[in-house]
Every structure is written in structure tokens, then in C-alpha cells.
Amino acid sequence: xxxxxxxxxxxVIEKGxxxxxxxxxxxxxxxxxxxxxxxxKEIKFxxxxxxxxxxxxxxxxxxxxxxxxxxxxxxxxxxxPAELEDSGxxxxxxxxxxxxxxxxxxxxxxxx
Amino acid sequence: xxxxxxxSPSLSVQEGRISILNCDYTNSMFDYFLWYKKYPAEGPTFLxxxxxxxxxxxxxxxxxxxxxxxxxxxxxxxxxQPGDSAVYFCAASATGGYQKVTFGTGTKLQVxx
Numbered sequence: 001x002x003x004x005x006x007x008x009x010x011x012v013i014e015k016g017x018x019x020x021x022x023x024x025x026x027x028x029x030x031x032x033x034x035x036x037x038x039x040x041k042e043i044k045f046x047x048x049x050x051x052x053x054x055x056x057x058x059x060x061x062x063x064x065x066x067x068x069x070x071x072x073x074x075x076x077x078x079x080x081p082a083e084l085e086d087s088g089x090x091x092x093x094x095x096x097x098x099x100x101x102x103x104x105x106x107x108x109x110x111x112x
Numbered sequence: 113x114x115x116x117x118x119x120s121p122s123l124s125v126q127e128g129r130i131s132i133l134n135c136d137y138t139n140s141m142f143d144y145f146l147w148y149k150k151y152p153a154e155g156p157t158f159l160x161x162x163x164x165x166x167x168x169x170x171x172x173x174x175x176x177x178x179x180x181x182x183x184x185x186x187x188x189x190x191x192x193q194p195g196d197s198a199v200y201f202c203a204a205s206a207t208g209g210y211q212k213v214t215f216g217t218g219t220k221l222q223v224x225x
């Protein structure tokens with residue numbers, strides 16, 4: 001079974017630019033989550049999709065962040081325009097019917 | 113407001129000894145607790161979990177203990193092995209683990225050969 005795939009693995013962009021992160025969940029997993037870890041702090045929840053619907057987006061920092069999951073398969077997280085404080089590691093996770101998540105390896109975003 | 117706290121950022125243990133990682137939480141609504149292990153440049157990997165109806169769950173060398181009255185849980189690794197060296201995250205959920213999970217800041221465990 002293929003795991004959760006995220007790309008790019010690293011992205012360095014200038015402040016004000018746009019970046020789009022992509023996550024391919026495990027096939028058949030309806031639940032998809034985005035999390036972010038900033039500067040060695042806790043891993044913070046951003047949002048949760050069930051299929052193509054946003055179940056919970058209470059963790060999204062502001063309207064510069066836009067997440068989509070067209071067709072209930074892969075998901076994208078766009079940051080536009082990026083700010084310095086957006087730097088961190090963005091993790092995607094998916095879950096089927098069981099309790100635990102399966103995380104991807106993350107995208108390390110650096111805004112300079 | 114940190115709802116899940118791991119107050120020890122790092123821990124060093126000799127190989128073969130017991131590693132004890134601690135976690136405290138403040139939200140009384142949490143009913144499901146998980147531990148994740150993370151190696152550098154990888155995503156967190158689910159390790160073990162416990163429901164609030166239990167006070168102990170064991171899986172091989174890993175045991176999680178839950179003290180609901182103290183809002184405290186701990187992960188015991190016995191015996192510790194060098195391959196256990198990683199960052200361990202405590203996490204909690206208020207929905208049986210089926211919705212969003214709140215993570216702690218992690219404890220970096222180093223097992224010394």
C-alpha cells in the first residue's frame with residue numbers, strides 16, 4: 001500500500017510569492033488532514049477534509065491560506081501571498097476507518 | 113494556550129534501560145490519546161494509543177499509562193534500543209481520535225549504546 005505522498009519536499013520562496021503544496025492520501029482514505037509545525041514547536045492542526053468537503057477548518061491561520069480537495073482525492077494547500085511567519089513544515093495525513101493517522105513526510109517551506 | 117504539554121524537550125537513556133516520556137493535558141474533553149514517533153525528515157508515525165476508558169495499553173516494548181484524575185499520561189519503552197532515538201509526540205483528541213488531534217511539542221529521546 002502506497003503511503004501519503006507530499007510534494008515538493010522542500011520549497012524556498014520569497015515573501016509575497018505564492019506556493020502550492022500537494023498531498024496525495026492513501027487510496028480510499030476519505031479523511032485528509034493538514035498540519036503545520038513551526039520552528040520545532042507543536043504540530044498544529046490546520047484543517048480536515050472528509051472526501052471533498054471541509055469538515056473543520058478552524059486551524060487555518062488566515063485567508064492567505066486556501067485548501068482544496070477536488071474530487072475527494074488529492075489535496076492542495078496554497079499560500080498567497082506568503083509571509084515570513086508561514087515558514088515551517090507542512091504535514092498532510094490521511095485516515096480510513098481506524099483511529100490513527102498516516103502522515104506524509106512533510107513539505108518544508110522557507111519564506112525569505 | 114497549550115492543551116497538551118510535554119515539559120521535557122529531551123531525554124537521554126542508556127540502551128537496555130527504561131525510557132519514560134511524560135505528557136500532561138488540560139482539556140477535560142479529551143477522550144483518546146496517542147503517541148507518535150518522528151525521525152528527521154520523515155512524518156510522524158503512529159506508535160500506540162489509549163482510550164480514556166482504560167488506564168494502560170501495552171504493545172510489545174511500549175506501554176502507555178493514563179491517569180485521568182491527574183490529566184497525565186506517560187509512555188514507557190522497555191528495554192530502550194538505539195533505534196528508538198527519535199522525537200516522540202503526545203497527542204490527544206476529543207472525538208475518539210476520529211477528528212482533529214492536538215499535539216504536544218515533542219520530546220527528543222536519545223538512547224545511548
